[in-house]
Amino acid sequence: MAFNIPFNYFSGLRTTAFIFAFLTLMIGYLYYMTRFKKLVSSSIAISSFLVIMLFAVNYFFSGGIGGATFLSLMLAFILIIIVSPRKFYVLWVVFSLLVALGLLWAEYYYPDIIYVSYPDRKALFVDIAFTYGTSIVVSFLSIFYLKEAYNAEKKSADQKAVELTRLNEEKLKLFSIISHDLQAPLSSLHSYIRLIANDRFNADERKQVERGLANALHGTQEMLSNMLVWSQNQLRGTHVALLPNNIQEVLTPVIDIQKIYAYQKGIELETSIDASLNALVDRDMLQLIVRNLINNAIKFTPPGGRIRVSASRSGTFCEITVADNGIGIPEEQQAALFSLKTRSTYGTNNERGIGLGLFLCKEYAKEQNGALSFESELGKGTQFYLRLPLIV
Template identity: 45%
Template sequence: MSTTEIRNTLNSMKKLLPSIIGDQHQFTLENRIFNAIAMMALLVIAINVPYNYMTGLTVTALIFSLLVVAFAGIYYLSRFKKKVNLSIGISVILINVTFAINYFFSSGIQGASLLSFTLAFFLTMLISHSKQYAWWICLNLFTVLGIISYEYYHPEAVLNVYKTRKAIFEDITPTYITDVVVIFIGTLYLKNAYNKEKKRGEEKALRLETMDSEKNKLFSLLSHDLRNPLAAIQSYLQLLNDIELEQKDKTQIETELLYVVNSTQEMLYNILIWSKTQMDGLSVNLVPVDVAAAIQPILKINKLATAKKGIQLDANIDASIKAMADLNMLQLIIRNLVGNAAKFTPAGGSINIKTIRSGNNCLIEIKDSGAGIDPDGIADIFSLKVRSTFGTENEKGVGLGLFLCKEYTTAQQGQIWFESTKGRGSSFYVSLPLAN
């Protein structure tokens, strides 16, 4: 057999394995190990039936035939009914009882039964829960020491089936080889399964550690950033209480406070969305969405922020475009991108929003004439590197906006990217499939 054929055979066996022992997403590690060992025991016992018969061990061949039927039922009970604990209990007791009976029909201590008991005990330790170890050790020792003691005082109870010295070697040698092979395969499978579970556990622990670190940073920044708008509101209320302000001053302060509150509300909304996603996962409802109708409310809301900073906000939107999108997700993306553009664009700058058809996609561009992106931060622009960033007028954020944009664009089967030149502005692009 060539190397390619061997590789193909191994690949076929790997694909077949989940159907034999069970899928890892539906069966526990213990259940899969037991299924594998039950199938292995079934094959080994089945092979021994004709061998024992040909070597003159007729009773042993009959006992092993009954074990084949029994283990087929045990495998079915565990693999298809998922009653692994019941299967383990039945199999351990059944093996000890049948091996004890076979002991007296296969030359007792001179035969291969003790090797079989050793193998059975090894497999029992592999498949059973640690809380059951004491029971199975006692059962094995009680059974083996009991039959040995009985043979010692009643040697006539043991049937000597070996007619020649050669027959002893023909029975014990293959039994030993089988035991070694089964122990090797069982240990190898157990180690591989353990290493896979260990790696999966380490990856999960690392993800949890990263999420916990990000959460701690996020809430630390949140508690710090919320103090500024709350302090501003408190100062304004205190000012109203202490002195009588002119209407012009009131209007100016209220406009600034409204901008601060809107920015803080946007930050809180992003955090709430992120928190909900962490708890419940993403839920996407893709439907044909009128892109112009989705964007217009966001433009109206951002007019105040851009006007306050002296930024010109222009839009060139194709009213005929409909995209397959989740309306809430699309609006969150546009809201964050327009908000970011306003945040990093100085007074006298401009922001332009444009939608066009690009092949089978709707392309949304948000272009600004702002500060651009620092080259050192480009690699992490869409990642959850939680950090405070300051706009042209010290507007503050917690770094969640672009991360959510990336997550939500991908969830809608779209793409997001950007082009930026330090000091000359940035252009962010969102591409979503057109609705038929």
């Protein structure tokens, strides 16, 4: 539009140059309204109407059907269709056709209303050639933009479809594992309860049965707790409440409970937590992470082993470490440790797990602007590192 002002002025089309000047100012203002005032739909509609109507006015001052206005109207229509919402397509098609037919009708029956402002044939040919060239370039750029946008959207949609398929397959696999793995602990619970009900044990036997019942209950409770948290996240989304919390106060209740299970298995659970550490965390999320990490350490550490939970300052981060001297993680399982590509795992006392806990730990660490990593050596143990930003 701006380039057409001097071009038409020096070609002798003074009225056309003034029309383009007015259009340039109006569309500049409407662009401002669209970009900064968010009046997108109304600005597009107003600018489209203005362009068509002013080109229609220009028709009478630039030679009518013998000039270049029809080419400009066609170009304007292409651009209007590109930027307009789909629901207005029919409106703009009908309106553009009516304007064009109306111009032809007016010139056919009233040829005297057409003013030929070209100073000579050369100016006419230059105007038509320039308008045609502009139409070709702008049409190419418009179609190129549309194709690029379409391809980008198609690629994005294909990627999302692949990702959704993958996630759906993993969820189906996860539910299959869960339904299978719940049968064993529930059967064990049923058997233990029946044995206790018969009351045919001496004190040692009864104590052994009760310990087995407690272990089965603990494993099933952990599995169901992780399943419940994960399913709630899937249905409602993850809700994070980041508040200032003292790390020692948050972790102490979790560690005290886990010490009971560690003691029952004959594992020493040591702690070393800096009481001065304060971080912006979600209390429930942090407790879930640490509970799962300690529970895994207990599960994969043999009786007589040792687990150490520590929290210390590392620059602007609080680093929580859960380290054990258990059996370690096989190298082929490490790459998928924090994913839903899970399978049943068994601890040193045949404690059953499905790996969902670590997936939740990784997700919850990210939600708190933290990071979770690990180091493991088969036969020597595993160390998990949770880094969370401190309150400065």
